[in-house]
């Protein structure tokens with residue numbers, strides 16, 4: 001699925017690079033970047049392809065994030081706690097677990113105050129495809145299995161939290 | 175306003191009233207939408223009613239604690255905040271489950287005062303568990319320094335649940351409580367003991383150590399029945415007791431049985447011979463002119479003479495079933511089970527001759543000689559006889575031997 005993993009070093013040395021402005025930027029700027037790129041992709045390749053590109057890019061990001069930011073944990077509960085902490089401290093969102101069926105590898109997660117969508121105006125569909133990939137990337141790093149992650153509720157569709165259903169794909173060769 | 179025509183606003187009023195009064199949707203209101211103009215408004219009313227209905231069901235379920243209830247569909251925006259709240263409640267359930275599994279690093283941050291007490295509880299639980307673990311480790315260390323052996327064994331699977339350091343060393347139980355061949359055999363023996371909490375004495379498989387073992391049922395945990403073995407090493411006590419017992423039965427100078435020990439043991443021989451209808455022979459010996467020997471050469475020489483004769487007796491009467499004892503002073507007694515009078519006479523005479531043939535140095539280097547007189551009595555025991563009579567008969571025979579010139583063996587007639 002992934003030909004080459006993202007190198008975290010490509011993000012550069014922000015501390016020295018942004019001595020005065022610091023490492024944080026307004027959420028508007030992040031969203032502006034996200035949605036303009038999406039618009040361009042959608043315009044050129046159609047909505048579905050644009051979404052797939054976003055999902056796959058999210059997967060790369062989630063995997064890199066997990067490998068570089070999330071401390072390795074053996075136990076699932078410790079892993080979740082670590083994810084919650086890091087997603088919060090990196091201001092991506094507040095991760096909560098609604099359900100975890102470890103036997104069948106099925107999870108129901110919610111992300112509140114999501115970086116991508118919280119506060120967006122109402123629209124027809126969920127918008128957090130990038131997050132779907134991002135979560136799948138993190139789960140892949142922890143379990144070694146590919147997950148189908150689908151956003152079932154989103155701020156953009158009128159909810160106050162984004163809810164993701166994750167389920168391990170069976171028979172997938174990595 | 176049934177049959178009469180009403181203005182659409184009346185129908186809208188009716189719909190809203192029913193909604194607020196928790197009544198069903200007024201079906202007759204559909205009639206107001208017959209005009210194209212009013213249809214969109216009618217549809218919005220129906221949608222509103224549906225949304226309210228869904229909310230009612232949803233809130234009702236949540237209020238009853240059914241936090242797994244299905245959320246209203248996405249387009250029901252009325253429910254969105256409540257859906258968020260439901261998601262948080264479900265996360266709370268998950269957090270509680272984590273804590274139940276001993277993962278205390280859960281923090282609640284969205285429930286106001288509940289968050290505060292929840293987090294306090296989680297911290298407390300963690301602290302308590304750490305305390306308990308520390309205490310348990312402390313207790314384990316104490317038990318590891320104790321001399322007594324403690325082993326807890328599961329009743330069902332026979333796994334060792336606990337063994338203190340001494341138990342591990344003595345019975346070769348491994349650090350991870352796995353058993354070796356040695357410990358398996360030892361525990362197998364322990365299991366034969368009655369579990370009445372009363373101490374039993376048992377030697378280990380190698381017979382190297384003796385233990386006083388208490389075995390009792392022990393509630394290791396709510397769901398694990400087990401046995402507690404508490405063993406105290408009594409090897410040295412046991413050796414001491416054996417020595418004391420031996421000392422009480424032994425004549426200190428000659429190392430032979432004393433008179434008391436003889437009397438204890440000989441009655442057994444009497445019973446065995448009676449049961450098997452076999453003869454029991456008694457020989458009484460008395461060293462000749464012992465008083466004179468003492469007076470001439472001193473008491474020390476007298477002792478040497480006694481020891482010399484006891485050696486002769488040990489040599490001649492060497493069967494394990496023979497009982498040889500110092501009866502008192504210079505008197506000795508021998509009990510020979512399954513031995514006829516004739517054989518007893520031969521053996522007694524052998525002892526007499528052996529003593530006679532020995533030279534015993536006096537304290538001033540002079541060679542002295544010693545003789546002994548013996549009396550033999552023998553019978554096949556039955557109820558009409560007594561041991562006392564048999565000993566008396568041997569004594570009488572000894573008297574005769576003395577009377578008839580000493581250094582000889584005489585048998586009772």
Ligand SMILES: [Zn+2]
Nearest residue numbers: 117128154162
């Ligand atoms: Zn979303």
